[in-house]
Amino acid sequence: MKPNRQKHLLRLLAPALIPTLLCVAPASALKREDPDARAARVEAQMTDAERMSLLVGVMPIPIPGLKADFPPGVPPTAGYVPGVPRLGVPPQLATDAGLGVGNPNLARPDDVATAMPSGLALASSFDTALAARVGATVAREARAKGFNVLLAGGMNLARDPRNGRNFEYLGEDPLLAGTLAGHSIKAIQAQGVVSTIKHFALNGQETLRFYADSVIKEAPLRESELLAFQIGIEIGQPGSVMCAYNLVNGHKACGNDFLLNQVLKRDWGYKGWVMSDWGAVSAGEFINAGLDQQAGSQLDRQVWFGKPLQALVDAGTVSKARVSDAVRRMLRSFYALGIEAPYTPQPIDYKANAQVALEAARAGLVLLKNEGSLLPLDKSALAGKGILVVGANADFGVLSGGGSSQVFPSSGRPRFASGDVTDPSTTFTRQVFMPGAPLAALKAALPDAKFRFNSGYSPDTAAAYAAHADLVVVFATKWEGEAFDSGSLALPQGQDELIAKLAAANRNVVVVLQTGNPVTMPWLRDVRAVLQAWYPGQEGAQAMAEALTGAINPSGRLPVSFPQSLAQWPRAALPGMGLVERTPVKVSYDEGADAGYRWFAKTGLTPLFPFGHGLGYTRFEHSAATVRHDKGMVELGLTVSNAGALAGADVPQAYLVARNGEKLQRLVGFQKVMLEPGQRQTVSLRVDSRLLADYRNDKGHEGWIVPAGTYTFAFGKSAAELGTPVEVKLPAQRLKP
Numbered sequence: 060m061k062p063n064r065q066k067h068l069l070r071l072l073a074p075a076l077i078p079t080l081l082c083v084a085p086a087s088a089l090k091r092e093d094p095d096a097r098a099a100r101v102e103a104q105m106t107d108a109e110r111m112s113l114l115v116g117v118m119p120i121p122i123p124g125l126k127a128d129f130p131p132g133v134p135p136t137a138g139y140v141p142g143v144p145r146l147g148v149p150p151q152l153a154t155d156a157g158l159g160v161g162n163p164n165l166a167r168p169d170d171v172a173t174a175m176p177s178g179l180a181l182a183s184s185f186d187t188a189l190a191a192r193v194g195a196t197v198a199r200e201a202r203a204k205g206f207n208v209l210l211a212g213g214m215n216l217a218r219d220p221r222n223g224r225n226f227e228y229l230g231e232d233p234l235l236a237g238t239l240a241g242h243s244i245k246a247i248q249a250q251g252v253v254s255t256i257k258h259f260a261l262n263g264q265e266t267l268r269f270y271a272d273s274v275i276k277e278a279p280l281r282e283s284e285l286l287a288f289q290i291g292i293e294i295g296q297p298g299s300v301m302c303a304y305n306l307v308n309g310h311k312a313c314g315n316d317f318l319l320n321q322v323l324k325r326d327w328g329y330k331g332w333v334m335s336d337w338g339a340v341s342a343g344e345f346i347n348a349g350l351d352q353q354a355g356s357q358l359d360r361q362v363w364f365g366k367p368l369q370a371l372v373d374a375g376t377v378s379k380a381r382v383s384d385a386v387r388r389m390l391r392s393f394y395a396l397g398i399e400a401p402y403t404p405q406p407i408d409y410k411a412n413a414q415v416a417l418e419a420a421r422a423g424l425v426l427l428k429n430e431g432s433l434l435p436l437d438k439s440a441l442a443g444k445g446i447l448v449v450g451a452n453a454d455f456g457v458l459s460g461g462g463s464s465q466v467f468p469s470s471g472r473p474r475f476a477s478g479d480v481t482d483p484s485t486t487f488t489r490q491v492f493m494p495g496a497p498l499a500a501l502k503a504a505l506p507d508a509k510f511r512f513n514s515g516y517s518p519d520t521a522a523a524y525a526a527h528a529d530l531v532v533v534f535a536t537k538w539e540g541e542a543f544d545s546g547s548l549a550l551p552q553g554q555d556e557l558i559a560k561l562a563a564a565n566r567n568v569v570v571v572l573q574t575g576n577p578v579t580m581p582w583l584r585d586v587r588a589v590l591q592a593w594y595p596g597q598e599g600a601q602a603m604a605e606a607l608t609g610a611i612n613p614s615g616r617l618p619v620s621f622p623q624s625l626a627q628w629p630r631a632a633l634p635g636m637g638l639v640e641r642t643p644v645k646v647s648y649d650e651g652a653d654a655g656y657r658w659f660a661k662t663g664l665t666p667l668f669p670f671g672h673g674l675g676y677t678r679f680e681h682s683a684a685t686v687r688h689d690k691g692m693v694e695l696g697l698t699v700s701n702a703g704a705l706a707g708a709d710v711p712q713a714y715l716v717a718r719n720g721e722k723l724q725r726l727v728g729f730q731k732v733m734l735e736p737g738q739r740q741t742v743s744l745r746v747d748s749r750l751l752a753d754y755r756n757d758k759g760h761e762g763w764i765v766p767a768g769t770y771t772f773a774f775g776k777s778a779a780e781l782g783t784p785v786e787v788k789l790p791a792q793r794l795k796p
């Protein structure tokens with residue numbers, strides 16, 4: 060091309076190229092540009108309409124009766140926000156979530172994903188590296204399916220064992236939940252996928268979740284749920300925080316100035332954006348309280364952000380600066396992770412990812428009871444012996460939790476049970492059993508035993524078979540899910556009665572529980588062994604059979620306390636249970652930060668199984684506990700030895716048990732240690748000073764105060780099985796909120 064013609068062409072193309080050159084072309088230079096500076100620069104070039112378009116998302120699936128605008132070609136998923144192509148801003152394509160890539164109502168009919176074990180199973184591993192591997196695997200699948208936002212990081216503290224969504228979360232302790240969530244989020248985002256952390260905050264029950272007001276004083280709130288989020292955000296740096304459906308101290312969480320503006324953005328200096336939960340917004344003014352984006356907007360009464368928000372800006376109710384800030388927060392989260400353009404679908408190695416699901420399923424199994432070392436089942440001793448396997452779906456698969464976190468597994472067609480088949484929201488109303496039958500896995504592990512299967516629908520028939528068996532393995536299930544809670548801690552559909560009858564007929568009963576929460580086990584004394592499997596994901600059957608037969612050594616520890624009955628719990632009745640829809644209800648967390656095992660420590664009550672409990676097939680010894688401090692930073696040490704004959708993992712747990720002689724209990728550190736027989740290892744744990752402190756919001760001081768004095772720590776095998784205490788004198792410390 061002649062130089063003159065080239066110049067002419069350039070002049071012609073220049074206006075069109077400028078934005079591209081500014082925003083897309085010099086990728087290497089832009090990589091170096093600070094994400095905040097770049098977000099500000101790009102945001103400044105936007106029109107008001109473009110800004111508004113980023114602040115409102117839809118759920119791009121047809122929902123009967125609800126209108127939503129989205130262009131053709133957007134894959135059906137949880138969330139869509141259009142991009143700004145002229146400025147190189149890609150659309151936001153969001154998917155659920157932490158237990159695998161979701162597929163709401165199977166709207167992508169043939170799309171499957173690796174179904175990981177539930178959050179409580181992951182939390183039972185007490186393993187931060189595993190949390191990272193699971194997070195990275197889910198994120199890689201999400202990215203390979205074209206998604207750039209993962210609605211993961213679910214971590215509301217389990218404050219009530221009836222909460223239908225506890226299975227998605229990471230247990231009752233702020234350090235455990237925050238640390239695991241943080242490592243998972245960090246690993247997700249390392250794959251170039253934005254992660255949320257959710258649901259901010261105190262989304263402690265599903266009953267009347269849009270109308271429930273979680274009431275708690277500021278100090279205990281900061282010391283419990285908010286500390287968990289704070290730790291998770293510090294470690295994971297999530298691009299987005301999803302605010303919750305419920306109210307907190309009288310204000311909707313997504314329009315809550317205290318939570319969003321004061322705590323999250325001011326005190327914690329959070330730089331990402333706050334997206335609403337789907338249907339959690341009830342006014343455009345929520346933006347002034349710190350909400351940055353109305354997501355899943357067709358589930359709200361109306362679209363509040365977008366055009367109506369522009370009207371509020373024009374009227375001066377909302378400042379232009381606030382709108383710019385909301386947009387910049389979003390852009391900076393994308394730029395910080397290098398998300399430059401839509402992701403194109405890539406092939407997925409489901410076989411390899413299933414190995415991660417298997418590893419997580421193994422690590423999440425908690426052996427609660429093993430009387431007379433009945434487990435592991437011995438292959439040669441059981442040759443020719445009769446084993447009765449009982450359980451409604453044990454010949455097919457394993458149960459999963461319901462709701463938006465539901466995953467349709469890569470391992471084959473699931474089985475749907477019950478539910479309202481006319482309801483389009485299948486994931487919320489039907490039990491989904493993942494293929495992979497516990498019965499088949501047990502048969503494969505014990506090839507010379509004589510198996511018989513019974514569904515258990517007739518407890519008397521099952522008991523009659525049990526009387527003639529050498530061993531009974533019963534797989535009991537309790538389905539839990541989003542949008543509903545349990546009224547009690549009993550196993551449903553007569554399973555408690557079934558197990559009692561089996562135990563009356565046979566001395567050797569092993570119970571395997573697939574539940575999303577603690578259950579009460581009225582038959583506990585009469586059975587020999589109990590394995591808590593939670594919802595173990597698509598590879599769960601194999602993992603359970605391996606644990607029962609000793610191919611693996613179970614090492615899970617309870618991330619929640621199991622009460623003997625609800626009479627031991629701060630609230631005997633679940634607030635709002637039984638009330639009609641849309642009834643406002645107060646959920647008073649009068650126990651403050653003393654929830655879960657802290658409640659048991661405070662009241663002196665004995666739980667059915669304590670937080671941190673879990674058995675295995677070897678024996679660990681703890682010795683040489685030490686404590687020292689350097690300028691108030693506490694470091695604890697312990698020697699852990701495997702004194703048994705099998706390799707296995709232990710989880711030494713460090714608890715603060717007294718301050719200046721006053722008894723209390725707080726988990727201040729934990730570490731998973733893998734040891735060969737005879738091997739020993741010294742663990743050393745640095746303590747986050749906030750776990751030693753009280754939160755104060757007095758006039759004189761706003762923040763954490765570590766009182767001077769004597770601090771007593773003990774390493775435990777659980778919250779209720781503590782070793783020799785060690786003491787240290789600490790100077791007073793003040794820390795920022």
Ligand code: BGC
Binds near residue numbers: 156
């Ligand atoms: C849930 C969120 C989820 C969202 C999108 C809501 O019902 O509370 O956890 O991410 O739906 O599916």
